[in-house]
Amino acid sequence: MKQFQxxxxxxxxxxxxxxxxxxxxxxxxDSTITIExxxxxxxxxxxxxxxxxxxxxxxxxxxxxxxxxxEDASLQAMxxxxxxxx
Amino acid sequence: MALDxxxxxxxxxxxxxxxxxxxxxxxxxxxxxxxxxDEGKANDEAVKSIKGxxxxxxxxxxxxxxxxxxxxxxxxxxxxxxxxxxxxGGAPAKAEGNVIQRLFGFISGSMTPMLPAMLGSxxxxxxxxxxxxFAGMSTTSSTYIILYAVSDAFFYFLPIFLAVNVAKKIGGNxxxxxxxxxxxxxxxxISLLGGATEGIEMGTFLGTSCTHLxxxxxxxxxxxxxxxxxxxxxxxxxxxxxxxxxxxPNVLKAFLKPLIFLIICTPIALxxxxxxxxxxxxxxxxxxxxxxxxxxxxxVGVLSAAMPFIVMTGxxxxxxxxxxxxxxxxxxxxxxxxxxxxxxxxxxxxxxxxALKTKNEETRSEGIACGVSALVAGVTEPAMYGxxxxxxxxxxxxxxxxxxxxxxCGLTSVRSYSMGxxxxxxxxxTMIGGEGNPMHSVIFGAIGGVISVGIAAVLAFILxxxxxxxxxxxxxxxxxxxxxxxxxxxxxxVIEPPIPGKVVALxxxxxxxxxxxxxGVGFAVEPSEGKVYAPFDGTCEGLIDSLHAMNLxxxxxxxxxxHVGLETVGLEGKPFKIKVKEGQRIKKGQxxxxxxxxxxxxxxxxxxxxxxxxxxxxxxxxxxxxxxIIIE
Numbered sequence: 001m002k003q004f005q006x007x008x009x010x011x012x013x014x015x016x017x018x019x020x021x022x023x024x025x026x027x028x029x030d031s032t033i034t035i036e037x038x039x040x041x042x043x044x045x046x047x048x049x050x051x052x053x054x055x056x057x058x059x060x061x062x063x064x065x066x067x068x069x070x071e072d073a074s075l076q077a078m079x080x081x082x083x084x085x086x
Numbered sequence: 087m088a089l090d091x092x093x094x095x096x097x098x099x100x101x102x103x104x105x106x107x108x109x110x111x112x113x114x115x116x117x118x119x120x121x122x123x124d125e126g127k128a129n130d131e132a133v134k135s136i137k138g139x140x141x142x143x144x145x146x147x148x149x150x151x152x153x154x155x156x157x158x159x160x161x162x163x164x165x166x167x168x169x170x171x172x173x174x175g176g177a178p179a180k181a182e183g184n185v186i187q188r189l190f191g192f193i194s195g196s197m198t199p200m201l202p203a204m205l206g207s208x209x210x211x212x213x214x215x216x217x218x219x220f221a222g223m224s225t226t227s228s229t230y231i232i233l234y235a236v237s238d239a240f241f242y243f244l245p246i247f248l249a250v251n252v253a254k255k256i257g258g259n260x261x262x263x264x265x266x267x268x269x270x271x272x273x274x275x276i277s278l279l280g281g282a283t284e285g286i287e288m289g290t291f292l293g294t295s296c297t298h299l300x301x302x303x304x305x306x307x308x309x310x311x312x313x314x315x316x317x318x319x320x321x322x323x324x325x326x327x328x329x330x331x332x333x334x335p336n337v338l339k340a341f342l343k344p345l346i347f348l349i350i351c352t353p354i355a356l357x358x359x360x361x362x363x364x365x366x367x368x369x370x371x372x373x374x375x376x377x378x379x380x381x382x383x384x385x386v387g388v389l390s391a392a393m394p395f396i397v398m399t400g401x402x403x404x405x406x407x408x409x410x411x412x413x414x415x416x417x418x419x420x421x422x423x424x425x426x427x428x429x430x431x432x433x434x435x436x437x438x439x440x441a442l443k444t445k446n447e448e449t450r451s452e453g454i455a456c457g458v459s460a461l462v463a464g465v466t467e468p469a470m471y472g473x474x475x476x477x478x479x480x481x482x483x484x485x486x487x488x489x490x491x492x493x494x495c496g497l498t499s500v501r502s503y504s505m506g507x508x509x510x511x512x513x514x515x516t517m518i519g520g521e522g523n524p525m526h527s528v529i530f531g532a533i534g535g536v537i538s539v540g541i542a543a544v545l546a547f548i549l550x551x552x553x554x555x556x557x558x559x560x561x562x563x564x565x566x567x568x569x570x571x572x573x574x575x576x577x578x579x580v581i582e583p584p585i586p587g588k589v590v591a592l593x594x595x596x597x598x599x600x601x602x603x604x605x606g607v608g609f610a611v612e613p614s615e616g617k618v619y620a621p622f623d624g625t626c627e628g629l630i631d632s633l634h635a636m637n638l639x640x641x642x643x644x645x646x647x648x649h650v651g652l653e654t655v656g657l658e659g660k661p662f663k664i665k666v667k668e669g670q671r672i673k674k675g676q677x678x679x680x681x682x683x684x685x686x687x688x689x690x691x692x693x694x695x696x697x698x699x700x701x702x703x704x705x706x707x708x709x710x711x712x713x714x715i716i717i718e
Contacts, residue, residue: 012632012655012656015630015632015635015655016599016605016630016635016647016649016655017597017599017605020599020604020605020606021599021604023605024604027703047701048605048606048645048647048700048701049627049628049637049639049645049647049700049701052628052630052635052637052647053627053628053637055630055631057631
């Protein structure tokens with residue numbers, strides 16, 4: 001299991017579009033990926049509704065956890081995704 | 087529904103085990119026909135659940151993905167992805183199945199790539215028949231002769247085309263195989279074998295006239311338009327090519343191998359297998375002719391009734407040699423074209439019967455579309471898979487309709503004199519011809535067709551019943567709440583637009599995330615009124631602080647995202663009034679949200695609102711049709 005923390009810079013947060021992209025990205029990876037809003041709920045990154053349901057907004061901190069499969073590759077891909085999109 | 091061919095191609099390639107797992111790819115009317123190196127690598131369930139895939143058949147070593155009429159467009163994209171032969175390019179895959187299945191797979195695989203040529207030529211023949219019978223064109227005019235040559239060239243030189251495909255299919259050299267076939271159609275050879283060459287004495291062998299090749303008797307036969315000689319020669323040619331390859335030293339291989347091939351194949355083709363193929367061909371059409379002459383009604387009736395099952399296995403293409411043989415030896419065909427005519431039309435009739443009976447608008451429009459496609463274009467897969475097989479009873483109606491109409495067509499000796507597309511009402515024009523009244527077959531064929539439609543439609547109307555509509559409409563109660571946790575959808579769910587207005591295709595939404603389907607499968611609504619209603623019984627799973635979107639989950643497990651307007655996340659909720667709370671039960675038709683379309687526009691956003699199923703990959707099949715999302 002590997003984890004990183006990210007502070008969302010997009011003022012709007014994880015709304016429909018980035019959530020959709022995130023889900024797509026997460027489905028393409030072979031690890032199980034979980035997004036946790038610090039001080040809030042957590043959700044499987046492959047479930048669009050759950051991810052949107054986190055209600056992550058700009059300035060919120062999220063913990064991203066990858067487990068199983070090629071964890072290093074998945075972690076890198078996720079970090080890259082968050083930096084580029086959120 | 088316009089399919090996204092690029093996306094569909096990606097998905098198919100991924101789910102059949104990658105492009106490297108494909109040995110050959112071809113297509114027919116409605117199916118993408120793949121030959122896979124290892125069928126074990128393909129995920130059948132995943133393939134079936136791809137949006138745009140109507141079904142999957144595995145037959146004769148082919149992995150047939152049923153797409154619909156759009157398959158030719160898909161194939162344009164598909165073929166750019168890999169360097170596969172149309173069939174058997176490169177090293178052919180080890181064929182699956184028993185000997186019979188492999189043989190059928192071989193025949194149908196050698197035939198399908200010829201379809202475009204066959205249909206084009208066939209239709210040109212039909213046009214010529216019309217011109218000569220009704221427009222007074224003379225069969226001795228130069229225009230006729232030229233056009234006839236074009237329309238007949240494919241059928242006349244059929245052995246050559248076939249040899250090329252056979253070679254591809256079994257991994258031989260197409261050009262070498264074609265040489266043998268071309269020689270058999272060479273004009274001087276034809277006149278020699280026909281005894282028309284002056285100064286050459288014809289001998290006799292086994293009671294037939296013959297000439298000689300180094301003293302070996304060459305029985306007189308005509309190989310133009312033939313099918314069986316080349317099919318029989320296939321293994322010999324393959325062996326001769328391999329043998330030539332093995333015995334020639336590398337330095338000489340370039341010319342020695344093909345030379346050895348020709349030296350071996352020529353006598354076998356002309357002295358043994360060619361004549362044998364001719365005899366078998368005559369025997370085959372003789373058998374059918376006898377069956378047909380003795381009990382035409384029984385033969386045509388039974389075959390018509392059985393035809394849907396033959397079509398279902400995709401093996402009707404394996405019947406092509408049969409009807410081509412009939413065409414070449416008898417000048418007409420009954421066994422394939424007429425039976426398919428009766429059967430195809432019955433399929434259409436049955437779906438029309440269902441369309442008349444059903445109270446479900448969706449089924450009605452599907453039934454009409456599938457029916458017309460079968461009746462007019464002879465494309466029966468949508469009718470068969472979309473309606474008749476799904477509800478079984480219409481299929482029974484279609485089989486009975488086909489059988490009875492086959493009996494009638496058999497009794498009245500309806501015959502087809504040319505090939506023009508898949509048999510349907512339009513192909514009645516291929517029935518013009520023959521001795522006596524050229525319209526005989528057309529008239530009785532038309533009556534047969536009407537019988538077929540009539541019986542199939544009436545029986546389907548009587549037998550068909552709309553299935554009970556699941557999901558239960560219990561509201562509130564804990565029972566329904568428990569049902570909401572089930573992810574499996576019991577039966578078909580239809581999601582109608584939750585917002586009043588005009589439904590537009592998702593692809594037209596000017597926002598790439600929605601248009602490309604990343605977020606999910608669905609449509610968009612151009613709202614005429616600022617209201618969102620619950621499209622099903624379920625729960626409101628999630629709201630967003632900016633109020634512009636909501637997530638719903640149906641009791642049958644469908645997750646739906648309704649996103650009001652584009653870029654409306656930035657409006658901070660002003661134009662939106664939410665009428666439900668997160669986690670609250672919702673009932674179909676309940677008002678969930680009010681919004682102000684004018685304010686959205688004034689604030690610089692578009693009002694077009696995507697409605698998407700976001701968990702399509704967990705559901706058996708999600709498609710968008712006629713402005714509704716259908717989950718089954």
